[in-house]
Amino acid sequence: MTLQLQHVTKKYKDFTAVDDLNFTIDRGEIFGLIGQNGAGKTTTFRMILDLQETTAGTITWDGQPVNAINRDVLGYLPEERGIFPTMKVEDQLYFFGELRGMKKAELKKEIDFWIQRFELEEKRKDKAETLSKGNQQKVQLIASFIHKPKFLILDEPFSGLDPVNKDLLKDAILLLKEQGTTILFSSHQMDNVEELCDHLCLLKRGVSLFSGSLLDLKKQYGKTRLAVRTEWSTTQLLALDGVKDVRVEKEQTVLLLEDERFAQTIFEQLSNGRYIEKFSLDYLSLDEIFKDKVGGQHVEV
Amino acid sequence: MSKFSLLMKQLYKSKIKSKSFVLMTALYILVLSVAVFWSDIKELLMGDDKVQQIAIINDTTADLSSLFVASGNMEFVQDETDVKVLEKQLKDEELTAIVTISDQQGQLHAEIATYTPLKLNDQTALSSVLQYAGQHYAVQQLSLTPEQAAQIMTAQTIISTKNLNEAATDGKSEEEKQSGLMLSYVVGILIYFFISTFLSMITTEIASEKGSRAMELLLVSVKPGTHFKAKIAGVLLLALTQMGIIAAVFLVYARFIKDGAVWKAAGEIVQELSIGYVIYAVLFLFLTILLYLIVGALFGSLVSKVEEGGQVLMPAMIITIIGFYVMLTGLGNPDTLLIKVFSYIPFTSGMVMPMRIGATDIGVIEPLLSLGVLVATIVVCYVFSLSFYKRSVLTYSTGGVIQKIKTVLKVTT
Numbered sequence: 001m002t003l004q005l006q007h008v009t010k011k012y013k014d015f016t017a018v019d020d021l022n023f024t025i026d027r028g029e030i031f032g033l034i035g036q037n038g039a040g041k042t043t044t045f046r047m048i049l050d051l052q053e054t055t056a057g058t059i060t061w062d063g064q065p066v067n068a069i070n071r072d073v074l075g076y077l078p079e080e081r082g083i084f085p086t087m088k089v090e091d092q093l094y095f096f097g098e099l100r101g102m103k104k105a106e107l108k109k110e111i112d113f114w115i116q117r118f119e120l121e122e123k124r125k126d127k128a129e130t131l132s133k134g135n136q137q138k139v140q141l142i143a144s145f146i147h148k149p150k151f152l153i154l155d156e157p158f159s160g161l162d163p164v165n166k167d168l169l170k171d172a173i174l175l176l177k178e179q180g181t182t183i184l185f186s187s188h189q190m191d192n193v194e195e196l197c198d199h200l201c202l203l204k205r206g207v208s209l210f211s212g213s214l215l216d217l218k219k220q221y222g223k224t225r226l227a228v229r230t231e232w233s234t235t236q237l238l239a240l241d242g243v244k245d246v247r248v249e250k251e252q253t254v255l256l257l258e259d260e261r262f263a264q265t266i267f268e269q270l271s272n273g274r275y276i277e278k279f280s281l282d283y284l285s286l287d288e289i290f291k292d293k294v295g296g297q298h299v300e301v
Numbered sequence: 302m303s304k305f306s307l308l309m310k311q312l313y314k315s316k317i318k319s320k321s322f323v324l325m326t327a328l329y330i331l332v333l334s335v336a337v338f339w340s341d342i343k344e345l346l347m348g349d350d351k352v353q354q355i356a357i358i359n360d361t362t363a364d365l366s367s368l369f370v371a372s373g374n375m376e377f378v379q380d381e382t383d384v385k386v387l388e389k390q391l392k393d394e395e396l397t398a399i400v401t402i403s404d405q406q407g408q409l410h411a412e413i414a415t416y417t418p419l420k421l422n423d424q425t426a427l428s429s430v431l432q433y434a435g436q437h438y439a440v441q442q443l444s445l446t447p448e449q450a451a452q453i454m455t456a457q458t459i460i461s462t463k464n465l466n467e468a469a470t471d472g473k474s475e476e477e478k479q480s481g482l483m484l485s486y487v488v489g490i491l492i493y494f495f496i497s498t499f500l501s502m503i504t505t506e507i508a509s510e511k512g513s514r515a516m517e518l519l520l521v522s523v524k525p526g527t528h529f530k531a532k533i534a535g536v537l538l539l540a541l542t543q544m545g546i547i548a549a550v551f552l553v554y555a556r557f558i559k560d561g562a563v564w565k566a567a568g569e570i571v572q573e574l575s576i577g578y579v580i581y582a583v584l585f586l587f588l589t590i591l592l593y594l595i596v597g598a599l600f601g602s603l604v605s606k607v608e609e610g611g612q613v614l615m616p617a618m619i620i621t622i623i624g625f626y627v628m629l630t631g632l633g634n635p636d637t638l639l640i641k642v643f644s645y646i647p648f649t650s651g652m653v654m655p656m657r658i659g660a661t662d663i664g665v666i667e668p669l670l671s672l673g674v675l676v677a678t679i680v681v682c683y684v685f686s687l688s689f690y691k692r693s694v695l696t697y698s699t700g701g702v703i704q705k706i707k708t709v710l711k712v713t714t
Contacts, residue, residue: 012712051520071523072522074522075521078518082517083515085513087315095307095311099522100522140518143518
């Protein structure tokens with residue numbers, strides 16, 4: 001069971017929202033679609049969900065075009081949060097479940113489980129509009145996968161959630177993955193993507209900059225991020241061989257290297273045979289790669 | 302349960318419990334009750350009017366006393382002739398007016414003396430009594446026999462109609478036209494109110510789903526076309542429910558109140574108008590509502606949030622008001638060109654055509670033609686709306702109606 005996008009393009013009269021996009025998501029995988037606002041993430045989702053037509057290219061699920069499949073295998077959490085304001089939480093979940101072809105009896109088990117898991121037990125009989133924003137989002141999230149879809153799309157699922165709820169959501173996503181659900185999600189918050197995704201696609205103004213495994217992406221850049229704790233000044237550090245950039249953070253200084261092979265000599269120079277409190281060489285964080293790829297400061301998070 | 306019926310059920314269940322629906326239904330029942338019990342209510346409201354005492358002083362030689370008989374809330378005092386006494390009574394408000402009748406060159410002259418001016422109603426009633434007396438007096442002056450006098454006073458022209466055009470059906474009698482006019486008025490008002498209620502209901506329903514962004518969640522599992530149809534069917538079902546409730550209340554009233562007098566009266570009206578009229582009226586009622594629902598659904602899909610609903614509803618509302626007023630002009634004269642023109646325009650024909658069928662001599666072709674135009678418009682509107690809806694329902698835009706349509710076309714082609 002795979003989702004495959006081949007040469008998918010969406011053109012409007014005066015601009016191209018998505019340009020020749022290609023990627024494949026395998027069964028049971030978590031795939032991240034990352035990009036700035038207006039990069040074409042939501043348009044891509046809408047095309048996968050057959051809410052919008054493609055201008056060119058094909059999208060297939062298990063070899064079948066997406067507009068021919070039974071829509072109940074899909075689940076979708078839209079970026080704009082939306083539920084029926086005057087409907088009770090529980091009724092809402094039953095409604096969306098039944099709409100997806102589930103029986104009331106099966107649904108009861110699922111609803112009880114997820115309501116309990118997302119700590120919504122007390123809000124069960126409340127109207128959705130009386131809930132806090134975070135709770136509304138949890139209700140909508142449950143509604144998006146209450147019918148146990150084979151393929152779930154989450155558009156910015158983490159935005160607006162506090163750290164506790166973020167963890168609840170992460171656990172839920174991992175649980176769904178265990179149950180065999182294929183998940184495609186978008187996020188501005190790279191730490192979430194980094195933690196959850198196996199594969200990802202980086203979009204910039206409709207064009208894919210990278211598509212593949214997270215590790216491959218990191219390997220492209222190599223281990224060039226060096227965090228140290230030292231008394232050396234920024235100027236001194238910049239003068240070192242192979243140092244591209246220096247950034248002073250609260251408890252450490254981060255050096256960006258041209259290549260990981262410079263690390264050895266830098267270590268020798270900084271420690272000078274003595275004890276050194278911190279010297280840590282690692283891959284770039286996804287955040288840093290993202291900024292580098294899409295062009296620095298203009299990233300909206 | 303299919304997705305269509307699930308969506309329809311959800312809409313129906315949420316709306317039937319809504320305050321606006323319950324209140325509107327209650328209001329209709331109230332109006333119906335007032336209509337059925339009108340005579341009792343009238344008695345209650347107007348019954349305590351004081352009987353007006355009016356003194357008549359006859360200065361002529363003729364005996365006119367038999368003409369001044371108590372009627373309505375007017376009583377005549379004819380035995381007291383002392384003006385002084387009467388004027389005192391007038392000041393004490395025991396009398397309402399003193400009418401002095403005298404002869405002026407063979408004509409009757411009446412002088413109405415009051416202490417406080419008469420109310421319009423009493424003025425009119427008194428005038429007509431005096432007019433009648435004047436005619437009597439004039440006849441009496443001709444020294445005719447009482448029989449001759451009676452013949453003149455009761456003279457009436459008997460009118461019957463005969464149509465020499467054998468191809469046409471017989472023209473309707475005046476009574477038939479009158480009851481046709483009244484019933485058409487009721488049908489027109491019903492259509493107008495139903496349209497206003499349910500047009501705005503479907504528009505706000507779709508606009509609110511769009512505004513609350515529940516739409517995207519829905520459209521992932523339901524095709525836009527199914528959503529569109531389910532919304533129309535749901536609101537139509539609500540309209541039918543409301544009509545059903547009103548009809549049921551009416552039947553209960555008709556059967557059990559006043560020994561079925563209302564039932565008999567309704568039966569007579571239907572008989573006078575023929576079953577054909579009733580079928581036409583019902584067809585026009587349903588088809589017009591259906592047409593407006595289709596348009597309403599399309600409008601709802603254009604706006605981005607509920608607050609903008611009024612903006613797109615305005616043009617449709619204005620059209621219904623125009624139709625309504627055209628129908629009102631028909632109450633005075635249903636044979637004008639204005640009525641004829643509007644009885645073919647699909648958005649107003651539902652209000653205007655039943656009036657033409659009921660109150661004018663109209664052939665078989667015209668109503669059928671108008672109905673045909675209406676059905677054709679519904680089909681065209683439906684097909685167009687369905688395809689446009691798919692494109693507009695997920696497009697969010699700002700600006701006026703035209704701007705919104707432009708945006709939809711721009712981002713979906």
